Amino acid sequence: MQNNSGKNNQLRLFDLTMIVVGLVIGMGIFRTATDAASASLTPTIYFSAWIAGGIIALCGALTYAEIGSRYPVTGGYYKIFAACYHPSVAFAINCIILISNAASLSGVALIGSEYLSQLIFDEPASDLVKSLIAMSAIMVFYFVNLAGLRMSSQTQNILMLIKILMVLVLISALFFPGADPSSLPPSSIPPSSIPPSSLIYSFGVALIAVSFTYGGYQQTINFGEEVKDARKNLPRGIVIGILMIIGLYLLVQMAYVHSIGFEALKSTRGIAAVVAEKMFGPTGKTIFTLLLFLAVLAYVNVLLLSNPRVMYAMSKDGILPGMFAKTDEKRGVLTVSLTVFAAICIIVLFFANTFEKILGFTIFLDSIGMATSAATIFILRKRTKHLDGTGIYTMKWYPVLPLVFMIAYTFVGISIAINTPVLALTGLAVFAVFLGIYFLVVRKSKGIKHS
Structure with missing residues (x-):
């Protein structure tokens, strides 16, 4: 009976x-179009970046699909590193993924703010x-989770439906009058007059924002069993x-350009609210903004709920110290893991208090x-x-397919290193620190499980 119920x-x-769809369509679609447009020298580069991002995501999706089939275990995305690499590399990569998740949460909180x-x-x-508004949102849901309260799955589902509805509303802008051509800034310079190296550089920087927007699908590998x-x-x-997702994202970009104009899109903040207005x-702008902020809060809550569980699993496997598995049995709260993860989010916001900085740092670690x-x-x-x-x-x-995916993310990482070398160096330093922590601290701990 138990087995049948499980099935x-x-x-x-x-x-x-x-x-x-829920993992990928996050809050980025309501913000990153501005970053991608400002990096794009021409509309062709802009739309090419969104198409390329979809193709890269599809290559990655098919790669992770086979990984999930060959290694179908719950927690697969975390566990494949421990299964396939040296414990030090697995430790460092899994730690920077947690840092990247914290930075992603901080970035989304900034979008809402x-x-x-x-x-x-x-x-x-x-x-x-x-930044203070974003910190406040994180702290509110930190205390909500610390108190053992849970946002019900029904509430999360409703907010997910609201988010999809907002995407569809944005797409419907294609059927409304577009931007007034007489009020638009001058068009981009023709591609024929731009050096190829500049076109490649522009495409690479645009792909950084696009990569953030397409991220999340790799986590489906965690549902293996x-x-x-x-x-x-x-x-x-x-x-x-x-x-x-590819279809929805391309339609949203078309709606943005139709409503705002490509050149104006480069400097428009709160693009989705502007389109709604x-x-x-x-009134439409106000309602849209409030609904979007609610969706942001839901995302913050989900990441504060899920990432401490990854830290718990790493602790149980001996990769993180035992204190990360500490649980308040009465409230069912992973107190140490939750507190550390929330603290990392606040620290990221303190040192990188703009979305652009968090975006580069997050995607470099993701790469x-x-x-x-x-x-x-x-x-x-x-x-x-x-x-x-x-x-x-x-x-x-x-x-x-996997080679295309790996080369693409290497290209994105190099683009970040060229565009914002300080963020790339910070990311490499974080990785090196975790490698050092492994050899100085973790390896010496008794009970560490080597793969």
């Missing part, structure tokens, strides 16, 4: 597809004020979900995590040859 509770294809500050203040708020017929439904759900007036996690497919293929021909998912065009 009935497993995720089906539709469930998994919606999870993919940028929108909310437009309603609160008549004049544009300073970076410090927006929770998916019904995982070997078939895992790849199908990921691919269908990514294709849906053009469609429905000041390391994405490239190294995708590379595990080469190791897993060798180790699991016995599974070939047994019905597991095996991607077509191997090894081209």
Whole structure:
């Protein structure tokens, strides 16, 4: 009876597809278009970056689908590093992924604060004020989680539906009158007069913001054993979900350019609210902003809920000290892990108090995590040859797809290093520090489990 019940509770294809869409369509789509546009010398580069981002995501999705099929365990994204690399590398990469997740949470909180500050203040708020609003949102949900309170799954689902509805509202702007051509800034210079090196550089910097917006789908690998017929439904759900997202994202970009104009988009803050105001007036802008801030709070809550559990699992595996597994049994709260993760979010906001800085830092760390996690497919293929021909998912065009994905994220990392070398050096320093911590502290701990 227990087994049957477990099977009935497993995720089906539709469930998994919606999870993919929910993981990827975060808050970035309401902000990163400005960063991508400001980096793009021409509209062609802008839209090419969004198309390329979708293709890269699809290559990654198919790669992670096979990784999930060959290594279908709950917590797979965290565990593949420990399974395939030296414990020191696994420790350092998993730690920087946690730092990246904290930076991502901080970045999303800043997106919410940028929108909310437009309603609160008549004049544009300073970076410090927006940072303080973001910190306040994080602290509120830190104490909510610390008290053992839980935002119900129903509430989360409602907020997810609201977020999808907001995306559809933005797309509907295509059917409203566009920006007045006479009021638009001069058009971009023609591509023929731009040196190829400048075009490549522009494309690479635009891809940084696009990569942030497409991120999240790799986490579906964590559902390995929770998916019904995982070997078939895992790849199908990921691919269908990514294709849906590519279509939605391209339509949203078209709506932004249609409503605001490409050149004006480069300097527009609160782009989604501006589009809503053009469609429905000041009231529409206010309602849209408040709904978006609610969705931001939901995202903050989810990351504060999920990431301490990753730290707990790492502690149980001996990768992090035992104190990270400390649990308040009465309230069911991972007190140490929750506190440390929330503190990292606040520290990131303190040192990188603008979305642009957090974006570069997050994606640089993500570039390391994405490239190294995708590379595990080469190791897993060798180790699991016995599974070939047994019905597991095996991607077509191997090894081209994982190589394209890894090269793309290497290119993004190099673009960040060229554009903002300080952020890249900071990311490398963080990675080096965690390697040092492993050899100086973790390796000496008794009970560490080597893979």
